[in-house]
Amino acid sequence: MALINPYINFNGNAEEAFNFYKSxxxxxxxxxxxxxxxxIPENPIADHEKDKIMHIALPIGQNILMGNDVPERMGRVNENEHRSKISIGAASKEEAVKLFDGLSVGGSIEVPMGESPWGSYFGMFRDKYGIEWMVDFDPKHKGKVE
Known part of the structure; x- marks a missing residue:
């Protein structure tokens, strides 16, 4: 089966965000x-953008979280309007809490971690970089999101 790997865009702070995700x-x-x-001469890069991230990849389990800084010539990313969420299927309740607590630092919690109406342990938030996450532990699926 194919894997789906999230790819997220930033306005110059991709390296900072990915170091946070790595932590x-x-x-x-x-x-x-x-x-x-x-x-290259055919595609010159502005001096102030040379050290920005063109591509970064962090393997997480069987998936890869990828991202980049959007060059200024392509416009800015509205970091509060992603409205797409990265969904994490945790392998245990403890892992769900650890990931939720770690990733939500400095962000805003939309749904605190707790028992969901559909029988899983679930929470939802926007991290300090504007990326939206859902964390779910379903004891019937143990890390597999359906």
Whole structure:
């Protein structure tokens, strides 16, 4: 079966955000490419954007969380209007709490972690970078989101 890997955009703080995600999920970056790595005469990169992230990848389980900084010439990302959520299926209630508590630091909680009407342990929030997350532990599925 195909894997779906979220790809999120930032306005110059992708490296900071991904270091934060790495501190919560653990692991190591599989890739970090900066715009200066792709600076060629046909596609010059502005000096102030050379160190920004063109692509970054953090493996999490069987999936990869990926992202980048959007170059200014392409416009800005409205960080409070993503309205798409990254859904995490935790393998245990303890893992759900750890991920929720870690990722929501400095963000705004929409639904606190608790028992859901559909029988799982669920919470929802927007992190300090404007990315929206849902964390769910369903004892019937143990980490598999359906």
């Amino acid at each position: 919560v999920f653990g692991g190591e970056f599989a890739n970090i490419t900066r715009f200066k790595d792709l600076d």
